[in-house]
Amino acid sequence: MTAHFSPACDLSSHSSFNSSSNPLSIYVGRFAPSPSGLLHFGSLVAALGSALQARRHHGAWRLRIEDVDIARIVPGAAAAILATLENFGFEWDGEVMWQSQRIDAYMAALETLKAGNHVFPCACTRRELEEMPGATLARDGSLRYPGTCRAGLPPGRKARAWRVRAEGQIDFVDAIQGQQTEDLARDAGDYVILRADGLFAYQLAVVVDDAAQGVTHVVRGADLLGSTARQIQLQRLLGLPEPAYAHLPVATNAAAEKLSKQTRARAIDTLSPARALVAALDFLGQTPLPELSQASPADVWAWALAHWRLDRVPRRMHRVAPVIET
Numbered sequence: 001m002t003a004h005f006s007p008a009c010d011l012s013s014h015s016s017f018n019s020s021s022n023p024l025s026i027y028v029g030r031f032a033p034s035p036s037g038l039l040h041f042g043s044l045v046a047a048l049g050s051a052l053q054a055r056r057h058h059g060a061w062r063l064r065i066e067d068v069d070i071a072r073i074v075p076g077a078a079a080a081i082l083a084t085l086e087n088f089g090f091e092w093d094g095e096v097m098w099q100s101q102r103i104d105a106y107m108a109a110l111e112t113l114k115a116g117n118h119v120f121p122c123a124c125t126r127r128e129l130e131e132m133p134g135a136t137l138a139r140d141g142s143l144r145y146p147g148t149c150r151a152g153l154p155p156g157r158k159a160r161a162w163r164v165r166a167e168g169q170i171d172f173v174d175a176i177q178g179q180q181t182e183d184l185a186r187d188a189g190d191y192v193i194l195r196a197d198g199l200f201a202y203q204l205a206v207v208v209d210d211a212a213q214g215v216t217h218v219v220r221g222a223d224l225l226g227s228t229a230r231q232i233q234l235q236r237l238l239g240l241p242e243p244a245y246a247h248l249p250v251a252t253n254a255a256a257e258k259l260s261k262q263t264r265a266r267a268i269d270t271l272s273p274a275r276a277l278v279a280a281l282d283f284l285g286q287t288p289l290p291e292l293s294q295a296s297p298a299d300v301w302a303w304a305l306a307h308w309r310l311d312r313v314p315r316r317m318h319r320v321a322p323v324i325e326t
Helices: 041-056 077-087 103-115 126-131 184-188 202-212 222-238 273-283 290-294 297-307
Strands: 028-031 060-065 119-122 161-164 169-174 178-183 191-194 217-221 244-248 250-252 318-320
Touching (some): 028 041, 028 217, 041 060, 041 297, 103 161, 178 184, 184 222, 202 222, 273 290, 273 297
Antiparallel strands (some): 161 191, 169 178
16 A cells, blocks of 8 residues: 655654655655454554654655464454554555565575574573573573574584574664663573574564665564664674664553553454544654544544654653553
8 A cells, every 4th residue: 555644744853763864865664563463552552653753754654464473373363454554544655565475585594694604503492491500581581592502513412493693782772762782692692593493583584574675764662672682783794774763662551561462452453443543642642632532543644644753752661551442
């Protein structure tokens, strides 16, 4: 679908997100849901923030379905996601990208990393890692790899997965969360990009796909902030462009749990699109007019496009999601 929005440009104060500093630059954003369930309020927040930021820069907004993890796919979820986005007034540029159709691209990236000696085969099982004395967690909550197979597979063991050598320090400025610094070896550890089940991991797929879609700016939930340094490392190892990043507050329930299928988050397809959009705008600090809840989705979009400011988004990692009436 092709978007028709062309609002007056009113950019935030974040220089890395100000495409007007280079009149020849093109802003390309994206939304990349996983078809592991229906869209919930947290999904709407990420979609709306990324779309509005792209449109306010007169940029493109791409859509990608991250269906590479076939074990997590819910039948019919992808079609439902597309239908919900359309019903809520979202319009994307170009064809939808499907990760399940891009295995060859991920394999080519893996071969490039092998050629540069940036990856190594690993024989460790998850249970072995969990049972190792002194096991620690990485910044994103995953088990930090202790380096068992880094210098070669133990005798008699076969490779189960491929890991990237996590080396060096990554520094970047997030347009919402501020300055970020991560020592990859200490804070992340060597990480998997080809899993034991033969599937490519999120970290590699997202980097390869963002480059293929020409993404220049990534606006997404702060639950992925801990993955960003690893993705930047992969971009550098593969010689790919580095997008600018902005991580929105994550929507949680009253127990401070991220909204998800596992926490039984309510699907938004049963809600009034206008009310849900207004609630998402308010969640993102945009103070929409209360009467917009009774307006059409088109009117809500018109107001949002005229008033969107990234610097109004709360500089928080998470916020409790509102209760939205049907």
